[in-house]
Amino acid sequence: MEKNIRIGIGALAGLLLLRNLYVILFNLPDEMDQGPIYRIFFYHLPAYFTAMCCYLAALAASVLYLTKRDLRYDAVAMAATEVGLAFAAVNLITGMIWGRVIWGIWWAWDARLTWALICWLVYFGYLMLRQAIDDPSERAKNSAVLSIFSFVSVAITYKAIEWWRTQHPGPVLSFRTGKQLIDPGMERMLYANFLALLLLAIVMVTVRLHQETLQRQIDGLRRRAHAL
Amino acid sequence: MIFLQVALKDLRSELRTKESLNASLSFAVVILLLFSFAFDPSGEAVAEFSGGLLWLVFAFAGALILNRSFARELPNDCLEVLLASPVSGAQLFLGKSIASFVLLLGIELLCLPIFGIFYNLTWTPRFLPLLGIFVLGTWGLTILGTLFSALTVNLSLRELMLPMLLYPMLIPALMAAMRLTTILLSGNDIGGDDLVWLRLLVGFDVVFTTLALALVETILVR
Amino acid sequence: MIFLQVALKDLRSELRTKESLNASLSFAVVILLLFSFAFDPSGEAVAEFSGGLLWLVFAFAGALILNRSFARELPNDCLEVLLASPVSGAQLFLGKSIASFVLLLGIELLCLPIFGIFYNLTWTPRFLPLLGIFVLGTWGLTILGTLFSALTVNLSLRELMLPMLLYPMLIPALMAAMRLTTILLSGNDIGGDDLVWLRLLVGFDVVFTTLALALVETILVR
Amino acid sequence: MSAPVLAVEHVYKYFGDYPALRDVSFSLRGGECLALLGRNGAGKTTLLKILAGLSGAAQGHVKLFGDSPRHAAARRRIGLLGHGIGVYDELTAIENLTIFAQLYGVSKAVAREWLERTQLAHVADSPVREFSRGMRQRLAVARAFLHDPSLLILDEPFTALDDRAIALLQTLLAEAKAAGRTIIMSTHQLREAMELASHVALIERGKLVHFGPRTPEMLMDPGYVYRTFGAV
Amino acid sequence: MSAPVLAVEHVYKYFGDYPALRDVSFSLRGGECLALLGRNGAGKTTLLKILAGLSGAAQGHVKLFGDSPRHAAARRRIGLLGHGIGVYDELTAIENLTIFAQLYGVSKAVAREWLERTQLAHVADSPVREFSRGMRQRLAVARAFLHDPSLLILDEPFTALDDRAIALLQTLLAEAKAAGRTIIMSTHQLREAMELASHVALIERGKLVHFGPRTPEMLMDPGYVYRTFGAV
Numbered sequence A: 001m002e003k004n005i006r007i008g009i010g011a012l013a014g015l016l017l018l019r020n021l022y023v024i025l026f027n028l029p030d031e032m033d034q035g036p037i038y039r040i041f042f043y044h045l046p047a048y049f050t051a052m053c054c055y056l057a058a059l060a061a062s063v064l065y066l067t068k069r070d071l072r073y074d075a076v077a078m079a080a081t082e083v084g085l086a087f088a089a090v091n092l093i094t095g096m097i098w099g100r101v102i103w104g105i106w107w108a109w110d111a112r113l114t115w116a117l118i119c120w121l122v123y124f125g126y127l128m129l130r131q132a133i134d135d136p137s138e139r140a141k142n143s144a145v146l147s148i149f150s151f152v153s154v155a156i157t158y159k160a161i162e163w164w165r166t167q168h169p170g171p172v173l174s175f176r177t178g179k180q181l182i183d184p185g186m187e188r189m190l191y192a193n194f195l196a197l198l199l200l201a202i203v204m205v206t207v208r209l210h211q212e213t214l215q216r217q218i219d220g221l222r223r224r225a226h227a228l
Numbered sequence B, C: 001m002i003f004l005q006v007a008l009k010d011l012r013s014e015l016r017t018k019e020s021l022n023a024s025l026s027f028a029v030v031i032l033l034l035f036s037f038a039f040d041p042s043g044e045a046v047a048e049f050s051g052g053l054l055w056l057v058f059a060f061a062g063a064l065i066l067n068r069s070f071a072r073e074l075p076n077d078c079l080e081v082l083l084a085s086p087v088s089g090a091q092l093f094l095g096k097s098i099a100s101f102v103l104l105l106g107i108e109l110l111c112l113p114i115f116g117i118f119y120n121l122t123w124t125p126r127f128l129p130l131l132g133i134f135v136l137g138t139w140g141l142t143i144l145g146t147l148f149s150a151l152t153v154n155l156s157l158r159e160l161m162l163p164m165l166l167y168p169m170l171i172p173a174l175m176a177a178m179r180l181t182t183i184l185l186s187g188n189d190i191g192g193d194d195l196v197w198l199r200l201l202v203g204f205d206v207v208f209t210t211l212a213l214a215l216v217e218t219i220l221v222r
Numbered sequence D, E: 001m002s003a004p005v006l007a008v009e010h011v012y013k014y015f016g017d018y019p020a021l022r023d024v025s026f027s028l029r030g031g032e033c034l035a036l037l038g039r040n041g042a043g044k045t046t047l048l049k050i051l052a053g054l055s056g057a058a059q060g061h062v063k064l065f066g067d068s069p070r071h072a073a074a075r076r077r078i079g080l081l082g083h084g085i086g087v088y089d090e091l092t093a094i095e096n097l098t099i100f101a102q103l104y105g106v107s108k109a110v111a112r113e114w115l116e117r118t119q120l121a122h123v124a125d126s127p128v129r130e131f132s133r134g135m136r137q138r139l140a141v142a143r144a145f146l147h148d149p150s151l152l153i154l155d156e157p158f159t160a161l162d163d164r165a166i167a168l169l170q171t172l173l174a175e176a177k178a179a180g181r182t183i184i185m186s187t188h189q190l191r192e193a194m195e196l197a198s199h200v201a202l203i204e205r206g207k208l209v210h211f212g213p214r215t216p217e218m219l220m221d222p223g224y225v226y227r228t229f230g231a232v
């Protein structure tokens, strides 16, 4: 049952991604200044939003773990963070490719880019801390605390654009600027791809959760073998 | 005021041998030396990255000191005894933060004239605002560092994990402190646009002190 | 060839969890990040201090790894067991040096492209001479670091003492490596006057390897 | 009948999925001394840590003097003696005791008095680093008894001690017991523990399989508890 | 009569000015088992470390099989079991034993065999980190016995072990003794030690005040050695 739901969402995400790809590649016109490369934008920004959603989910799960002390919340926090890191990496890498084409360099030390990197490192540190602790309860507790601290950097990354002047383009989405800066068709496409990536993220999180459950069962069996 | 007694205890053990004070101070000087090899310090640009240099040194020396904050309690299982005493987790944490803070601030104030000599900078005219920045920046560094020290105290990779976790999260405070210190060392006053940095620094201290005090008991009691 | 078995053992424990590799790598990236705040990396001057920057990062990451070289043997009193086994002090030392060397060199080689991207440098054309410099510099760093790791393994202030002792003594090797790396990263070849630096680096490695192998047994057996 | 000093009710503790303690319940009153027996890895240390408030139970309750163990008032009345001695090597004996006196709100004179009782007055100003194992252990005892605790929690207190150090500890514990203090100690050295114990508990793979008064058979033949009540 | 396996001649050791060992001399032959007794801080660990070549004597000589203890040939024949278990937590049981097998030039099959003898074969591929205390100790025993050492040096081997783990260790030691190995062990748990010992030594403040065969009185009443030969 659970497996079927997972497959269902996965199929939906896949179909949506394919459809979006088709529209992006063939239906949308090239951008005036940038030419075809701007299409990477439809992955660049949605990937970042998806990562944000994952981090937010990790925060919620961490707080829930600390209040309820149920290891399932810990597993959710872990899975969400891992998937979030993957999507943040997509944002970073697409951004770097884009930058290489538009600016001629892979990286510029401006606030937006740097904060995206810091955020990534902070959550990578979270995974490192998890690896370093053996006892599952201790690991869950300490990493939950770290996750709460880590979220501060997500908040700063989101705000970075307002606090520092950057080389990186400013906000374009109408809900942040209150104005219509880009073509409504493009903005719709952004949301459509965001939905697709979000669905994909959900599937990935559930797969990780499933793996985690199996791992715990294996560990439990091994502990029992030790007691023999 | 029981946390003051914890702080006093820590300071007393630390100052008893003076080892750690001497070691951190000479470590700081050694890094200054290394930097002077890596980057040409004779150029005109020194004042422009003086704040950055100084705070890098503080961050490196700080990580070494903060690493010992809770680790100091391990050898004879003192941490367990302290946790079983009437001292609450938050008091213990506050006491340890204060001790590291005093220690680190002391080292920083000793580094400042040395730095001035090596890099040919004048710091005396704006000493008081500089001290203010040092206090704010160091508090941010110690509060977060002490928390992570508690978080990593039982890890075998402690020395590696602490800076790895600490530095990225510390960046806002470090950036602000670097920027403000550079301004002051270049002979300017803080004002106008730069107040953003000051606000960032204060905000950082307030947010993380609150979070840390709220969460530390959870970390310490397993 | 018993020292190779010691090296393999160390590498295996280190790679079993990959923690320490990951942690050191991300620590290195974090320091790169910190440096970018302290010094403006967008300017033209980057190539001129690229070698300095890179080797500073290696020195910091190296100290953390080397710190664990002998300290890794402490938890279950493994050091005593190893010393009581037929492995001689020099073999143990050599094995541990090799393990740290491989680990550190791996981290450096992973750092190089990252560094290239973030600081916008091309390193591919002169990769082979660069690799040579990395090998020589890293060997100097590990041989001295492992010796000091043995020297400080029983100190409670270990994390603090090791870099404090290590860095000043390492300065010749570090200077040479910084200089040579900068030359290569600026797109020039090593030749003429710069060969002095190369000779210094090789001399450093030879002298300290000999000294360390001769003295390590004395350090380990009390 | 007096209220229990220590009440443990249906305590569970998990390390991950592994149940280190399962449904442990018992209670102790003033003047009672419990010897907590169990094989390696049975869960003794885990239980004692929960009692001392160093670790939280997953389910169930622990009440010390009617309070939770994390309550400062409760902790003020606990004396803890674990594997480690719990004093600082770089400080002197009297400095160590003074620190703990302050934390417990006890006067400094009491610290001096305990140094005398543990025959350490002549080395009061030497750093603990220079102490021999026996002296360190005596200082640890002084530290644990300093604030006149009503409940003593001891984890393998006799380990690696010589006959004389054991005798000293036994005397002090007997005095405390006579003064109405409650004692709970884990140990593998059954002979040393049985003389003192008024109650004996056996824990096996996290389950409390026996709890009851110490009987004369136990005193004669320490293996008796394991053979009679142990399942494995 | 066979040459001594272990000969200690007029050994002194100082920590700074403090004489931790003063003029210690004795010798042991194959098949003998020495119980080294002494109060806390008497110098037992110091002596054992010198025997194992971990520490050098200030004066005097130690000869293992006629060689210095720092000689590789001598060290190949020592088995050491100290406080720590001497294996790596992050590696599996079989990896640990394989490493030591290689260092001693023993085949990997022997490592497997010892895992079976210590009943750890079913967890051969689990990291030691997950082992319980009893299992860790058994692995440490396997590690120490792996290369079939002619001289076993044990520092407080029974500490913090439960009755069953002690019994296993005693069996293994009895077998080794019967096979002509020499054993020297320090301990405070006199009862456990006396059953095995063929000789008993008492060390007091760094001086060897007694060395001789174990007599029946010692077996009956472990305190006997301290009372009869101890000056303090």
Ligand code: HEM
Residues within 6 Å of the ligand: A041, A044, A045, A048, A091, A092, A093, A094, A095, A096, A097, A098, A099, A100, A102, A103, A106, A107, A112, A113, A114, A116, A117, A157, A158, A161, A168, A169, A170, A171, A172, A173
């Ligand atoms: C490594 C390089 C880059 C990184 C790490 C990066 C990172 C990010 C992040 C984190 C966001 C989301 C910010 C937010 O909405 O709060 C974003 C949005 C965006 N990026 Fe990039 N970016 C990179 C390069 C580029 C380049 C080269 C361009 C185009 C010239 C670009 C164009 C945009 C645009 C138009 C947005 C949407 C702005 C908004 O609505 O907020 N990015 N980028």
Ligand SMILES: Nc1ncnc2c1ncn2[C@@H]1O[C@H](COP(=O)(O)OP(=O)(O)OP(=O)(O)O)[C@@H](O)[C@H]1O
Residues within 6 Å of the ligand: A134, A135, D015, D020, D038, D039, D040, D041, D042, D043, D044, D045, D046, D047, E130, E131, E132, E133, E134, E160
């Ligand atoms: N931090 C931890 N993480 C995971 N498992 C643990 C942890 N601490 C203890 N355990 C496990 O819990 C069980 C009980 O351990 P505990 O230390 O309480 O035993 P014990 O009765 O004190 O044994 P001993 O006599 O060896 O001291 C053991 O199986 C142990 O492996």
Ligand SMILES: Nc1ncnc2c1ncn2[C@@H]1O[C@H](COP(=O)(O)OP(=O)(O)OP(=O)(O)O)[C@@H](O)[C@H]1O
Residues within 6 Å of the ligand: D130, D131, D132, D133, D134, D160, E015, E020, E038, E039, E040, E041, E042, E043, E044, E045, E046, E047
């Ligand atoms: N590294 C050292 N530095 C200074 N003194 C030491 C050192 N190691 C041991 N000592 C001293 O040497 C003496 C003998 O110590 P040793 O550890 O050999 O005693 P022991 O007989 O093993 O005692 P225990 O039964 O407590 O293990 C003690 O007084 C101790 O304080």
Ligand SMILES: [Mg+2]
Residues within 6 Å of the ligand: D044, D045, D046, D155
């Ligand atoms: Mg225990």
Ligand SMILES: [Mg+2]
Residues within 6 Å of the ligand: E044, E045, E046, E155
């Ligand atoms: Mg000893």
